[in-house]
Amino acid sequence: MATWKRTRGFWVSVILAFAFFAVVEWLIASGTLNVFYVNTLFFMAINVMLAASLHLIIGITGQFSIGHAGFFAVGAYASAVMTMKLQLPFAVGVLTAGIAAMLAGLIIGVPSLRLKGDYLAIATLGFGEIVRIALLNIDYVGGASGMTVTHMTTWPWVFACLFVTILVIANFTNSTHGRACISIREDEIAADAMGINTTYYKVAAFAIGSFFAGIAGALYAHHFYIIQPSNFGFLKSFDILIFVVLGGLGSLSGAVVAAVLLTIVSTFLQNYPETRMIIYSIVLILVMLYRPTGLMGTKELSSLFKWRKAAQGGMNHGGKNTVA
Amino acid sequence: MELIQQLVNGISLGSIYALIALGYTMVYGIVRLINFAHGDVFMVGSFVGFYAVTMLGVGFFPALLLAMASCAVLGMIIERIAYKPLRNAARIAVLITAIGVSLLIEYVTIYLRGAQPEAYPSTLLPDRNLELFGVVISSQSLFILGTSLVLMVLLQFIVHRTKIGKAMRAVSHDAEAARLMGINVDNTISATFAIGSALAGAAGVIFGIYYTKIEPLMGILPGLKAFVAAVLGGIGIIPGAMVGGLLLGVIESLVSGLGYSLWRDGVAFVILILILIFRPAGLFGKNVREKV
Amino acid sequence: MAAKTPLLKAENVGIQFGGLKALSGVTMELYQGELVGLIGPNGAGKTTLFNLLTGVYVPTDGRIMLDGETLNGLPPYKITRKGISRTFQNIRLFGELSVLDNVKVAYHAHARHSMLSSILRLPSHFRGEKEMEEKAIEFLKIFQLDGVMHEKAKNLPYGQQRRLEIARALAAQPKVLLLDEPAAGMNPQETKELMKLIAFIRERFALTILLIEHDMSLVMGICERIYVLDHGQLIAEGTPEQVRSNPKVIEAYLGEEVS
Numbered sequence: 001m002a003t004w005k006r007t008r009g010f011w012v013s014v015i016l017a018f019a020f021f022a023v024v025e026w027l028i029a030s031g032t033l034n035v036f037y038v039n040t041l042f043f044m045a046i047n048v049m050l051a052a053s054l055h056l057i058i059g060i061t062g063q064f065s066i067g068h069a070g071f072f073a074v075g076a077y078a079s080a081v082m083t084m085k086l087q088l089p090f091a092v093g094v095l096t097a098g099i100a101a102m103l104a105g106l107i108i109g110v111p112s113l114r115l116k117g118d119y120l121a122i123a124t125l126g127f128g129e130i131v132r133i134a135l136l137n138i139d140y141v142g143g144a145s146g147m148t149v150t151h152m153t154t155w156p157w158v159f160a161c162l163f164v165t166i167l168v169i170a171n172f173t174n175s176t177h178g179r180a181c182i183s184i185r186e187d188e189i190a191a192d193a194m195g196i197n198t199t200y201y202k203v204a205a206f207a208i209g210s211f212f213a214g215i216a217g218a219l220y221a222h223h224f225y226i227i228q229p230s231n232f233g234f235l236k237s238f239d240i241l242i243f244v245v246l247g248g249l250g251s252l253s254g255a256v257v258a259a260v261l262l263t264i265v266s267t268f269l270q271n272y273p274e275t276r277m278i279i280y281s282i283v284l285i286l287v288m289l290y291r292p293t294g295l296m297g298t299k300e301l302s303s304l305f306k307w308r309k310a311a312q313g314g315m316n317h318g319g320k321n322t323v324a
Numbered sequence: 325m326e327l328i329q330q331l332v333n334g335i336s337l338g339s340i341y342a343l344i345a346l347g348y349t350m351v352y353g354i355v356r357l358i359n360f361a362h363g364d365v366f367m368v369g370s371f372v373g374f375y376a377v378t379m380l381g382v383g384f385f386p387a388l389l390l391a392m393a394s395c396a397v398l399g400m401i402i403e404r405i406a407y408k409p410l411r412n413a414a415r416i417a418v419l420i421t422a423i424g425v426s427l428l429i430e431y432v433t434i435y436l437r438g439a440q441p442e443a444y445p446s447t448l449l450p451d452r453n454l455e456l457f458g459v460v461i462s463s464q465s466l467f468i469l470g471t472s473l474v475l476m477v478l479l480q481f482i483v484h485r486t487k488i489g490k491a492m493r494a495v496s497h498d499a500e501a502a503r504l505m506g507i508n509v510d511n512t513i514s515a516t517f518a519i520g521s522a523l524a525g526a527a528g529v530i531f532g533i534y535y536t537k538i539e540p541l542m543g544i545l546p547g548l549k550a551f552v553a554a555v556l557g558g559i560g561i562i563p564g565a566m567v568g569g570l571l572l573g574v575i576e577s578l579v580s581g582l583g584y585s586l587w588r589d590g591v592a593f594v595i596l597i598l599i600l601i602f603r604p605a606g607l608f609g610k611n612v613r614e615k616v
Numbered sequence: 617m618a619a620k621t622p623l624l625k626a627e628n629v630g631i632q633f634g635g636l637k638a639l640s641g642v643t644m645e646l647y648q649g650e651l652v653g654l655i656g657p658n659g660a661g662k663t664t665l666f667n668l669l670t671g672v673y674v675p676t677d678g679r680i681m682l683d684g685e686t687l688n689g690l691p692p693y694k695i696t697r698k699g700i701s702r703t704f705q706n707i708r709l710f711g712e713l714s715v716l717d718n719v720k721v722a723y724h725a726h727a728r729h730s731m732l733s734s735i736l737r738l739p740s741h742f743r744g745e746k747e748m749e750e751k752a753i754e755f756l757k758i759f760q761l762d763g764v765m766h767e768k769a770k771n772l773p774y775g776q777q778r779r780l781e782i783a784r785a786l787a788a789q790p791k792v793l794l795l796d797e798p799a800a801g802m803n804p805q806e807t808k809e810l811m812k813l814i815a816f817i818r819e820r821f822a823l824t825i826l827l828i829e830h831d832m833s834l835v836m837g838i839c840e841r842i843y844v845l846d847h848g849q850l851i852a853e854g855t856p857e858q859v860r861s862n863p864k865v866i867e868a869y870l871g872e873e874v875s
Contacts, residue, residue, distance in 0.1 A: 010737075064416055064419065066423075111597060111600065111601045114600070114601055114604065115600055115601075115604065117415045117416070117419075118358045118415060118419060119555075119600055119604060121358075121419055122358065122548075122551060122555070122596065122600075123596065123597050123600050125548070126548075126552075126592075126593030126594075126596045126597055127593070127597065129548070129589070129590070129593050130590050130593045130594065130597075133586075133587065133589050133590035133593075134590065136586065137586045137587060137590075168735050171734055171735045171736075171737055172731070172734060172735055175729075175731075175734035175735075175741060175745065176720065176721075176723075176724050176727045176729070176734070176744070176745065176748060177731045177734055178734075179713065179717055179720055179721050179724070180721060180724050182710065182712070182713055182717075183710045183713065183721045185712075186709075186710035186711055186712055186713060187708045187709070187710060187711075189672065189692075189708060190704065190708035190709070190710065191710075191721065192672075192691070192692040192693050192696075193670060193672070193692050193693075193696060193701070193702055193704075193708075194693075194696060194701070194721055194722040194724070194725075194784060194785075194788055195693050195696035195697050195701075195722065195724060195725035195788050196693055196721065196724060196725075197693050198693065199691075204731065234544065238423060238427065241420070241423070245420050249416070250712065274431045274434045274435045274439075275435070277427055277430070277431035278428065278431045278432060278435060280427065281424045281425070281426075281427035281428035281431065282424070282428060284420060284421070284423070284424035284427070285406055285421055285424040285425060285428065288410065288413075288417045288418075288420050288421040288424065289406070289409055289410065289421070292410075292413060292414065292417040298712050
């Protein structure tokens, strides 16, 4: 009974998620959603996955990684090689994408143990560039002209991957393992002194985060018919970074909401890419100047619904003055 | 001979990296900030030089000075608007702001003039090839090298022999103590941005002459590589940036010379990751511990 | 006393930073259940010694042993798991985490549910988290922090932050607890209560405590033995009375606060 109470919110979300899935599936099947909307929806889901996975690395663990497009690229290419070159089923491609990106995450995560802040940021950015330049130079995957990929990404796939991503990241965060990561973000020396294996959790965050970025890459590759190294440059990394920063460093729901909203914004501004980037950059600067915690800070959407329960416990969320 | 030829090319390229790297290093030394927008200041300098030559019809040196002056002003504006309010904020917030400023400069430039590239007029500097022991050196490379060297010497003079240079060194050592000693820290930081940006502007004009093609996103890669050069030499250390820049230029040219020219852009980042792992303080730096 | 083996032992420990000897030839023994003070003027190397004992720095000379096991070169988290836990002079709480979560983090090393069980929400996850929560609340109650357990740590008033740091260090379930100026910035009343609390937890958890303190009278009041550091070297050791009358100690403190 106690377990039910604690997990009630969880099951409600699951049921809502599946209801959403069924409705969209029906809308697609009946042709109510045209290609434009389906595209936007898929793109949104992919962006949400990227945002959630980077959130785990930056927002939760505090490791400032700005080469996330590198993992996305590894996933996209790994899956495309599986399905196109080796003629293996899509499922194998998706899984390979995750694993390949995870390995890349381990490769970049291990040196990250010795780097902090700005230096880590630059190293990860460098890693993203190395991936792009490597892809550009490997003839097997088409070099600069890229690879053509058959369309295999369907709504059930997108939904399943998105669902698993969010579930795993949320479950990880809301456990002692997630708290260990947050303690590293808050104060690495204190975390270490409290018995947290900081190395292990930093690498774990990189591995899990890059795994899901890789999965997102597989979905992307098999939706847009062609992948080229130029799809995975700095700008893609910055796009993902903006979701996380704008949503609030440390808030999963913030990152998800930001990814959804910004995907809509960029769909509207599709024909004016410069305007889009100008708006993005101004928003980024203004947010940092006036609200550096992002839209949500470290709060989650669910905490907005929890206030009643908290009040019963005699607590007042955000009520600093009640203690002092 | 081929090797020496590559070495000569490398030094020319490296002197451009060094000029940009100096700005990174000076700014980092004084406010501990990686000024991501620095590469874009370099781009703006290149365009100012280009328009000065094509529209005002001036020669190399006036164009160079104009580019340096405009970039100095741009650098100070960026610092005042975007970085100064965040001086005591979290490092991540400042870094994100710097990325924002970088994107803003790039896309405002595209918005204003379009994304198409421009070709630098080739008649700006006398172009004759000198043959020295079988190595072909263009008079342009000599000009480039000479200009860079003069600027670097000038910088050394400013930093070590002038009042503002002394203030810069004091602030970079301990901003709080410098303030107590009556140094105007804000003005000193502004001056640092101005000098660093002016050097980037000069590098922009030189780059334009050397590579002839310029475009609004041209600052990203040289900017990042110059940062690598700064880290290589030990960030915050002025001679380190010069050596790092030259070294990186030479390494890149050698890699191209060995027939891996497409991988050239990757080399800088491999160096970066290696140096960060094995000697994060750079060639000339000292390791600093975090106080517990 | 001499017949027993020490729980924590520093043997001729020293460290150099660059050419600078921050600490040299420090030999120290802590026996089970002792409450020992570590005093010395500013910059004497007290916190450096803590950093050596907890693995933040690796000693360049000498040996550190816990229960006969050498700790040199182990990373801090392993040393904590072996049984040495600490607080910091400049409070280092996890500011954005709640008071409760701060304590839970320290209990993490004793949690038995794996990452996979948490991701898949297996029963062991719920059992483990429940046990953690109960334990953490238990520690908070001792320090009278259970009333504010859902507050963010950074929003607590100063005195409570100091107490939370001790609660957190205790949740790591140490054998030896190192307290770095736990009463810094507290008023005399708060200090008195804190000292009572420290005496209480020593009994309750059978702890051995090493305490850095600036306020001499306070150390003299509760510590059984005192070590005195000056210029990176131990200059005196003994009961409060012995230390108080030691001419070297008086000299070291001359010009500083004399008790």
